[in-house]
Amino acid sequence: MALAAIGAAVLALPGAAAAQQFWGQGYAQPNYGQPSYGQPRGDWYGDRRARFAGYPQFRGVEAHIRGEIMQGVRDDLIERDDARDLMGQLRDIQLQEAREFRVHGWNLPDDDQHQIRSRLDQLDRLVDQIRDES
Numbered sequence: 001m002a003l004a005a006i007g008a009a010v011l012a013l014p015g016a017a018a019a020q021q022f023w024g025q026g027y028a029q030p031n032y033g034q035p036s037y038g039q040p041r042g043d044w045y046g047d048r049r050a051r052f053a054g055y056p057q058f059r060g061v062e063a064h065i066r067g068e069i070m071q072g073v074r075d076d077l078i079e080r081d082d083a084r085d086l087m088g089q090l091r092d093i094q095l096q097e098a099r100e101f102r103v104h105g106w107n108l109p110d111d112d113q114h115q116i117r118s119r120l121d122q123l124d125r126l127v128d129q130i131r132d133e134s
Contacts, residue, residue: 052098055108061120065090068127077134078127086127093119 054062069086072078078086093116100112108116 052101054094054097055101055106055113055116057113058097058116058120061117061124062090062094065120065124065127068124068131072127072131072134077131082130086123086130089123089126093123 053059066087069078069083069090073080073083096119097116100108100116104112
């Protein structure tokens with residue numbers, strides 16, 4: 001009986017060695033959803049972070065501004081350098097949204113909501129002004 005146990009162990013040894021070698025070649029071992037020490041908890045996407053796409057109440061205005069900028073470039077009403085600057089300003093507002101999301105989550109306070117809306121309205125007026133000057 002002891003010989004049978006030793007024989008089974010000897011037969012299992014190459015399989016264990018092959019598995020160890022496979023995981024050692026740069027392939028990540030699965031963690032089965034268990035967060036490792038020092039990693040944020042509650043992230044059901046594993047190592048991928050879900051990208052924040054902006055607050056829904058601002059998406060329409062942002063799409064409108066983006067569309068006006070792109071249409072202005074196509075119609076030669078906005079120079080490409082100006083369009084690049086305007087799109088940069090829009091990205092700055094979106095970065096502010098992302099920062100607010102990290103702090104408040106989906107419950108954006110009214111004062112922050114008004115500030116973002118004000119910046120978007122100001123950018124929209126600037127885009128209209130640049131388009132009208134041409």
